[in-house]
Amino acid sequence: MNTWIIRILLAALALSLICVLGVSAWMVERFHASKPRQSGEVTLSVLDQSAHVVRDVNGIAHIFGDSDADVMAALGYVHASERFFQMDMARRYMRGELSALFGEDYLRADAQTRTYGFRRLTDEIVANTSADTRAMMQAYIDGVNARLAEGSVAPEYAVLRTAPEAWSLEDSAAIVVLLAHDLAAGASADMDRALLDDILSAEQLAQFTMNFPDWAPTMLKAEDMRARFGDVQTLPLSEPAQPGAQSDNQPGSNAWVVSGERSETGRPLLANDPHLGLSTPAIWYYVRLNLSYGPVIGGTVPGSPFVILGRNAHAAWGFTNTGFDVIDILERDRDAEEITTRTETIAIKGRSEAYELTIEETGDGPVLDPQWFDLRGFDEDAIVVRRSTVTAPGNRVADATLAIMQAQTFDEFVEAGRGWTAPMQNMHFASVDGTIGYTTAGLLPIRDERGEWTGFIPFDELPRVRNPEGGFIASGNNLVAGPDYPYPLPGSYATYRAPRIERELNARDRHTLESFANLQMDVTSEQALRLLPVLLGSEPESQLGAEALARLEAWDGALDMDAPEALIYSAWLRVLSGAIWNDELDTLASAFNQPRRAFLEEVLAGEASAWCDDVRTDAVESCAITAGLALDAAMAETADAFGRDMNAWRWGDMHVADFDHPFDNLPLIGSMFGNRVPVPGDGATINVAHFSYASGSYDVFHAASLRSIYDLSDLNNSLYMFAPGQSGHPLSPHHGDLAPRWAAGEYFEIRDDWSVETAPEGSQVLTLTPQ
Template sequence: MPADTTRRGVLAGALAAGIGGLTLTGARELLEQFAPLSGRAWNAADRTLSESVESPHGEATVRVDDDGVPHVEADDEAAAYFAVGYVQAFDRLFQLDLQRRVMRGQLSELVGDATLEDDEFHVRMAFAEAAEATWEHIVGTPAGALVEAYADGVNEAIEREPLPLEFELLGYEPREWTPVDSMLMEKQISWDLTGNFGELRRELVADRLGEELAETLYPERLDHDTPILRDAVDADRLEGGDSDSGDETGSETGNSDGSNDAVDAVGSELASWLSRFESPTGVGSNSWVVSGEHTASGAPIVAYDPHLTLMTPPLWYEQHVETLETSVRGATFPGVPFVISGANESGTWSFTNVGADVLDCYRYEIDADGERYRYAGEWREFETSERELAVAGDENRTITLRRTVHGPVLEREQRTVGVAWTGHTATRTTEAIYEFGRSGGLEDLLEATRRFDLPTQNLVYADTDGRTLYYATGKLPVRTVDGEAVSGNRVFDGSAGEGEWEGFTPFGESSWDGFVPFEEKPHAIDPDVLATANQRVVDDPEHYVGVAYASPYRGARIYDQLDERVASGEATDPEFHRDLQSDTRDGRADQFVPELLEALEAHEADDGLEDAAATLDGWDRRMDRNSAGALVFARWVDHVRRLTLEPQFGDANLDESYYPGDWEIATLPDDSDLYVDRSRAETMVEALMEALEEIDDEGWDVYGDWNTTRTIEHPFGAEAPFLDYDERPLDGSRATVNNYRVESAVGSSWRMVVEPGGDATAVLPGGNSGDYFSAHYDDQFERWIDNDQKPMDRTSDGDVTVTFTEGSS
């Protein structure tokens, strides 16, 4: 991106062009809210942090280093987190405000009726009320006091500092930040990682395409031998925990009575609407740990890169907080006071998504008037309330909210389901994350993990004592039907009380009685080598965990590379682990390419197909930006998937959101019912012809011509394109360790390699500041593309940027 002076020139050009000059889409509802000719945008051009700020919580200093990372230092924790709130707000205030508007269902108040359906969903799911219940639980704790200090800091920055450019463009000012808003960020993070309505889609696929095909396309267990807790993982367990033995309970699917009532209750309109608000497709992450036995320094090493939505500015914010209690540096989400993934003086921790099933849907018998539902042998009134949705430039809308004993009711086209989600109750994760930063070793970390209720995550940890740890965090529901434990991969009969979670209280404080005990959740204490990449946790879990696991490509590749290095006897170092994070070998090619080449041999090929076959045959199967083979393979795989599924899915009125993953397509048998009009081999050849035609039409030569950063956008980038980062070619695919999915803008949203007490590095996909005019708006973007990580030191020798003095704000 250009330097600051050039940025002003870019903005000036856009403003001189007026509204029409900014219009790249038909989103008039949003554009009408821009005020580019008012001159207010210039108020944001010269924002700098105040040098001195009064704080009601006491003295603190902030040093902003050469990478835009604030180093906050204070004797008192409250003083430190007031300063954290202040600098987060200065750097990311628009992001904070936009996130809470999404979760509170208040987007339409800004942009008009274009976002009404989004607001309706978030209001019906009552995320804000769940955040209020969590705050009521947290408010009296040590963590709660710091959340309040953080909110004070945010509000002082709102009051004192010039607003960022986005507020000036839209012509509005943010409301006061509250502690509940920070709890709401916890709910947003958790929903983005665990919100899944897969059972609704599966029910529809089974109804329209048949149960046998549904079982093939959506298996509860993928046929591979690389779980996280594989047999080779040698580790200890807590007493009472037997996380890698026993039979997986509840593997059967469908309703207990074999009826099709669930499909009748769901309907395609409801399922399709809810699919829009699920966890983004492909959200996952990599993390792994090796013990000091296999490192050059003798200390363990943790490598981590979470694959979440890539955006401008980045999803994560990096900070360092130094108090008398601890020194912790790492990444958090704007709006959250504490470091979520990072390191302190004792250890380092990271999280990847488990893919656990923590959301259930319930169908009900409803009376003819639609006012009551059957439950526990009696008719009950729906709990109802009214909510007004504000709409800019239009009349406000009023919607009626309904609830059952299980939680919110979601409705479309006279189809109704009740929803239970573990995030709908008071949770203690904020306490856990706070305590992680203060932990002094593995025992402290384990005790904090007991309070990590939400979301379900693969925790990977190592410390300066040489200890290592893996633990599946979060509450795992135990469902029963007629007294037998079952999986949650179905729509339950809510009227009959099927699948209920004992002790769960929506929008209150739960006892969690009907959940897997902490000691019985999958875990490993002091594993030698362990890798997570969202693959299934264990082959035969004692308790049902879920079915929304990733294909094993990344997990298998990471384990293969770690195993090979360990077997060689050569020690690893941080550079080895950074190189592994950059690995682009695509495991799909090992499945698909030999089969395609065989199909081409039997086909009467023209010169174009022969050239493509030669390219693929000589390709190293790495998804590198300058590779012609990677381009052909990437476009061909997508066409294979479409040609395999589209005919029957289209006839059944099921769009791409219902498509299974690449592993399921790669392992389909030749005689699958999906190959009716043409054979699997013919499908592969036709897909190659279509891919080559597309490549020729677009003028692409190498993978990086198609696989670019173009989809990494600012929320208003389409209307104000200067806010986006420059477009660059990228390595990686959705199946490689170096993970990037160009279609959905999902990839490595933060990279970190830490040797506790030693070398520590990290990089963001952009910059730490969300201020377009800041030198730190995009200064890490090119480094992120090449995984050129910067030091993650817990020190800063620079000059003090801001001094916080004792006083009333």
């Protein structure tokens, strides 16, 4: 009897092993079948003539064709080959169709995006697109779908046991809307204010949600605004539209441009590094498109055919987020509103019946259902409405982006933005003719004294400057303009990167590519330099605390990877921030467990020192006492995690950029998908590296998504970098090859002075031929 049981168990084990091996073999075959074609020849019926995709040693795609339509079709084919799962996830998010793929856990996300009405907006964008732009987009889409028709488009579909749907014009429009949605500011400030109104006094609320500090520089200078607008009095800022808080957790970026008088070459230099969430694959896909009007080189977003950040043969441009408040969360009386309803059906994996979602809408925008949105702090008897420029009609951003790609002069660059509604961006420009400039485009609301929108700032009066008096324009997501600009600019703004950028730009008379590269990688914290004189007066009580304070006395404020000071400082600020405001916020403390950098300085060195007192005790704690106790606690926590020997602490061991992927936690194969690399800096340094206060780790989730430096004396000298790599396929050599180089501050060139026949050594050529 026992022998038979053993035989049955062995047979079951053998069968299980065979099944595992069979599934593994099938998975390996599917993974290899979906690898992007790098060389050889592929027949594409959507082409009129042959096109060539030359991938250089970094995996960057240089695309050649006899017509612009063929170049765009080839780009679509390449995007789908390298990044289609990424494209599909973005599309599903914007459509509200994640539940159909991943199950009920994603119903909340689907209900939110459906409430916003993004799918209807993509239809409007397509309808607004000109015939020429639509033709380019359609050629791109034909290329995407040609790759889908070949099958085995991405390894993720083998894991999910599903196949993707065809791509459409509306899907490409959804990629544009996704960027606008991700970058638009205003909603979180209104939500925060609703939570805080009942627990903070008016003075405390003003301090905690403080405006951009007076000492920090604006991007556009007073003399340039006066030259344009004369002596004006800024329109009053209505109370409901006051800025919500510093943009410590808003998407950010750096960009700066200097004139020829400020460069060694006698021609402008322009640098740009947009800060976005880190992911595998990267948000951007670098290309060189050889078009009828010349080469266009830079970052595309897979799913869309346009170079969003880059250069052509005549000019270069870079963007940062304005931070302007373009979203309001409003309380309305239901009985006073004219409300319409629409119903949408959401398919859910694992459920036989779809979910019927009913959405209410007012003239201002959709009603937010508390079933799907966190509406704590709002009046339960009112309805909460979301008003946003992101979903405003008339969006012609596709035409605007194509016009930017073709712009040769600053006037053409400015005019290209006339059809742009969202997202509002700081747009830096430099031309080979020596012109530098700045403009923005989009809908920026004008509010009355009640906070109601009365219109938008006219396009011709939006912030703008050409060849400024100081010879440079620098943005670190700081306030765009001060009182010499005639309109108020409510929004969320960063404080500490801009003054550091300006100081370094002014530290030398003329700049070079090397000085710009050094500045992009700068990790000396302006915040640390301003706070250290106060922090060094703290009163720790533990031996570890005293040792840590002694180390910081000789620290230069640089958050390097190879030393302990950056860890000491970062751990201290995380604990100190909670010590300052958790007692006042009480049960809401977890909702605000994040950096509030300018407010922290106002507490420690300004007029808000009363926050240092712990209101839960009878004693009145000074900032020196509170900071000292926070240092003791932070060092005890750090020692428990990393040992008591501070000499062994390294910021780079704990501070790691995490390029995550939806599958990177899967057993056995998860490690194939994600990428991780140690990095210096923090959320206030020019080389940005945000980590979460709430997570308990120092993993970086938000940093420079790409870096570019343009030399207008010879655009082929321009420098580029991004991470983790060009390909989204885990078996590609370009899946994560750039991450260590990105972290180390390296760059590469993307030149336009070679052809298919003269491609550099190491390049791979894929020929696409018509049927």
